[in-house]
Structures are given as structure tokens and as C-alpha cells.
Amino acid sequence: MKEKTAVNARKINKMRFISGIAICSLVIAITLVVLTLNLVEYFNPTKNESGLSTLRMFTTISNIIAAFAASMCLPFQIDGLRRDRYKLPSWIVLLMYVGAVGVFLTFTVAITIISAYQGFVKTMFSKSNLFMHTISPIMITLLFVLIIPNTRIKFSRSFIPLVPVAIYMLIYFIMVFVTHTWNDIYKTDAFIPWPLTLILLVTLTFGICQLLRVLHNITHKHINKKIEEYYITSPDFEYERIVDAIAHLAELESKFYYPDDDIVIPTDIIALLAIRYKANKLPLDILYDVYLENYLKDVHIKKDENN
Numbered sequence: 001m002k003e004k005t006a007v008n009a010r011k012i013n014k015m016r017f018i019s020g021i022a023i024c025s026l027v028i029a030i031t032l033v034v035l036t037l038n039l040v041e042y043f044n045p046t047k048n049e050s051g052l053s054t055l056r057m058f059t060t061i062s063n064i065i066a067a068f069a070a071s072m073c074l075p076f077q078i079d080g081l082r083r084d085r086y087k088l089p090s091w092i093v094l095l096m097y098v099g100a101v102g103v104f105l106t107f108t109v110a111i112t113i114i115s116a117y118q119g120f121v122k123t124m125f126s127k128s129n130l131f132m133h134t135i136s137p138i139m140i141t142l143l144f145v146l147i148i149p150n151t152r153i154k155f156s157r158s159f160i161p162l163v164p165v166a167i168y169m170l171i172y173f174i175m176v177f178v179t180h181t182w183n184d185i186y187k188t189d190a191f192i193p194w195p196l197t198l199i200l201l202v203t204l205t206f207g208i209c210q211l212l213r214v215l216h217n218i219t220h221k222h223i224n225k226k227i228e229e230y231y232i233t234s235p236d237f238e239y240e241r242i243v244d245a246i247a248h249l250a251e252l253e254s255k256f257y258y259p260d261d262d263i264v265i266p267t268d269i270i271a272l273l274a275i276r277y278k279a280n281k282l283p284l285d286i287l288y289d290v291y292l293e294n295y296l297k298d299v300h301i302k303k304d305e306n307n
Helices: 009-039 051-056 057-084 090-120 120-125 127-149 156-157 161-179 194-233 242-254 268-275 284-306
Strands: none
Touching: 009 051, 009 057, 009 127, 009 194, 051 057, 057 127, 057 161, 090 120, 090 127, 090 156, 090 161, 090 194, 120 127, 127 194, 156 194, 161 194, 194 268, 242 268, 242 284, 268 284
């Protein structure tokens, strides 16, 4: 029976970079274009919720938050592709979590409640709804669940996406039921009393928070397992000594060095190589020094070749 070969983790990360860059760019572009067209009343020139009034809709707000999260994520995706190292700050992942929950809530409410009185086709595929109710929510959800899960999200942090939803619900309640300034565009009092609607929406949002968190964490665990398998079993790092394997790693990563770059020691990968070579009892600082020494040597060689 043929032995199973470890999947190249570096190729997996490269695919994640490219997919992330494409999705982030597309979401940003779609949001900017649709928002602009809505503001100039291109899509809904005869409705009350047109022009500046579209900014009061949760659909618009959630898509703006998601697009902002994508714009924050994009530079790290591009830099990761340039450096061949996948690393996103945890705050970026949490911001994307907030955006993903918002647009997935929009998608869920649109496909169920709003479709019930506006019709499925009109709600999900008509004019700007095609982008704000369907395409962007699907892309952002896929981005959060499948492409950027390099940070495990704890249960305690699953309450964070509830904050913008709760703030919007409070403002919506005041403007619709207290001051009567806005129309009840979401028909919160049409089918059941609004207090019950409030409870259902909070429950639904919390359920979405947990669903996306669990799916994100499953992918995170799966990707980490593949990365561990690669560095611990792949013949790409099969050497007699651990210092030779680390020197090879330094050579690979020094190829992506640019002047004025900060040198980032891949402590996670070095720790995996230490396990592979049964050198995990050795102080990791020594292995970090080996990496840094070889990295700098390879960088100097690269500079000499370019001169």
C-alpha cells in the first residue's frame, strides 16, 4: 500500500492568499459600487428607502462592516503572498468575524422573513439585493470559515458580533416605535409582536455567532493538522540534522526578503521541526539563532548576486 504523502502546507497557504485577495477585492469593489449607486438612487428611485435612507438599513450597514473588515484583511493577504508566510493578527480575524455574522444575519433574514412578503426572487436576486443579500454574504462567510482561520475563536469572544447588532436594534426601535421617524422596513411588528421579534432576532444572531465560530475553528484545526503533518513527515525537510532542516527553511524564506523588511522568525515551524528531530528538549533559542544566522547569510548572498 502506497504511503500517504503529506500535503505541501506552503502551497495550501499560497492558495489561501490568492483566494483571500480575490474575495476581499471583490467584496470591497461590490460594496463601493452598490453603495454609490444606491446613494444616487440608481436602484430604488421611487422607494422611501433610497438615496441616503439606504444607510439606515442593516443590509447596508452589515455589508459596509464586512467590506471594511475585508479592506483591513487585504494588505495582510498581499504581504503574506509576498513573504510566503500566512499570518493574520487576531484582531483582523475578530473584525472579519463581526462582518461575517452581520452579513450572514442579513442573508438569513432576507431568505426567510423578507422573502415571505416580498418574494424570494425579488429579495435575493433583484437589483442591489443580488449583491448585498446574496453574493457578498456568501463570499464573506466563505472567507471567514475557509480561508482565514489561523486564529481559534474562543466562546467568550462569540459575544463580540452581537454588539453592533444590539446597537442597531436599539436605534431601530427608537426611530420606528418611539419617534416614528423611520418606516418599519423589516416588518418587525407585522406578523408577531415586536418584543417577540426582538427575542427571536437576538437568539438567531447568537446562533449564527456559534455556527460560524464552530465552522471556523474546525477549519483552523484541519489546516493546523495539515501544516503539522507537512513539517513533521514531509521529505522536503528530511535531513540528517535539525540544523540542516532549519537552514533549508531559512533559505526558503530568505528568497522573499525585501530591503527594510522585518525579519520574522517562524517559531511555530521551528517548534514542529524540533518535534520531528526529537530535539524539543533543546532550548528553542538555540534553534532560533541557527535560523537567523542562515537567513542573514542567505540574504547577504542574494544581495551580492544582485550587485
